[in-house]
Amino acid sequence: MxxxxxxxxxxxxxxxxxxxxxxxxxxxxxxxxxxxxxxxxxxxxxxxxxxxxxxxxxxxxxxxxxxxxxxxxxxxxxxxxxxxxxxxxxxxxxxxxxxxxxxxxxxxxxxxxxxxxxxxxxxxxxTPSAVQVFADSGITTPEDLVGATIATSAGDAPTTTFPMYLEAAGIDPADVTQQNLDAAGKMAAMMNGQVDGLIGFAHDQGPTIANESGRDVIYLKYSEVGLNFxxxxxxxxxxxxxxxxxxxxxxxxxxxxxxxxxxxxxxxxxxxxxxxxxxxxxxxxxxxxxxxxxxxxxxxxxxxxxxxxxxxxxxxxxxxxxxxxxxxxxxxxxxxxxxxxxxxxxxxx
Missing domain, CATH: 3.40.190.10 (Periplasmic binding protein-like II)
Structure with a gap:
């Protein structure tokens, strides 16, 4: 070839x-x-x-x-x-x-x-695991997640390790609300403003959401606080x-x-x-x-x-x-x- x-x-x-x-x-x-x-x-x-x-x-x-x-x-x-x-x-x-x-x-x-x-x-x-939010959401650091509602999917690795990410960032997991949704539901909820962001793979959902919504997406990556797998x-x-x-x-x-x-x-x-x-x-x-x-x-x-x-x-x-x-x-x-x-x-x- x-x-x-x-x-x-x-x-x-x-x-x-x-x-x-x-x-x-x-x-x-x-x-x-x-x-x-x-x-x-x-x-x-x-x-x-x-x-x-x-x-x-x-x-x-x-x-x-x-x-x-x-x-x-x-x-x-x-x-x-x-x-x-x-x-x-x-x-x-x-x-x-x-x-x-x-x-x-x-x-x-x-x-x-x-x-x-x-x-x-x-x-x-x-790990590509990350909290994904719109750049204009007002969330730019892990500390900004306090009081936010984040879409998750029960049982997957990014969701299961999310509390570890928050703790590594110095945040009490109880200060962040999780809303359990399937993969498609998470993306729709974020684009519709029903949640402040979602948990997922930064190299997967984020570019798709940005393309469909016309809004920039930023990533709070687990690896940036020393959590990796x-x-x-x-x-x-x-x-x-x-x-x-x-x-x-x-x-x-x-x-x-x-x-x-x-x-x-x-x-x-x-x-x-x-x-x-x-x-x-x-x-x-x-x-x-x-x-x-x-x-x-x-x-x-x-x-x-x-x-x-x-x-x-x-x-x-x-x-x-x-x-x-x-x-x-x-x-x-x-x-x-x-x-x-x-x-x-x-x-x-």
Missing amino acids: SKKTLRSTLVAAAAASALLLTSCAGAGAGGDGPTAEGEEGGMTDVTIMLNWYPYGEHAPFYYGVEQGIFEEHGINLTIQAGQGSTKTVQATGQDQVDFGWADTPAVMSNIDKGVGVQSVGVFLQT FSNGLIASNSMISDNPELVQAMVDATSESFEAAKADPEAAVAAMDGKDPQMPVAEVLLEQWTETIILLDSPTSGEVVPGTNSTEDWEATISVLAEAGLIEGENSVDTYFNADFAPAGGAE
Whole structure:
């Protein structure tokens, strides 16, 4: 497949075909996979289920297909929309898809419940969790949240750790009112003025709200008060890891390279998503979402790293935060959740 300079109709059609959303299981699950570079056995059909419908964070997968990165690793990748990280984790654990892209707190919680998956590399290493408010709301610092009403979604990681954020910012959680709503309801309530802001991922809802409302959105990020935990990354079932480690390594390497390529050319990466899903945001929103995602790829302790390279220290910090929040049991070690055998090429702990 050609590089960025060649954008012919034939290439676009081939990319669209490779990325056709499907409800079927990936053909690679449990089958014969390629070597790390795909030189044996030809191309392997592989399906990845996203954490949600495609948005800017997912640009590297589409760009990696368009640029032939996955093909170079022997992978014919099909990208499948998700309906929340928990469903993605469960589908991956049941080998309904070959790989999943899911939020680490949901991955760890489901592992605690017996779902047979492991992380093979977290890519969003700084949490995108944030309080999102309109720039003209009068809320510019955590202290301004006192007396405010914030839309939340019971059970998700940003909501469950919200009291920890407030405490880290020196605020009594009782001084902030939470209104429980689903994802769509939170956004509508904020735009309609029913709440002062919402809890969610700064690289997801905020750009969409700004685009739809015509008002600027600002973020009070958890990481800015020293509260951090892992977010989205690549997962595989225990059976995939044990039966086809070569394919797992190839997928990790291709994903890491695709993220590097998308970082280098954000506009081209987002352009690769064009027309791939009817529920996808407009191009301007996608670009802002991906630009905000790039910030999250750095390790909180090591700074800039090869995408998907994880440290034991960062994993232990994540376990500590999520255990304190009650999202996981807190009795398991890092290797319960993370398989360190598949560090991306060029990455080291």
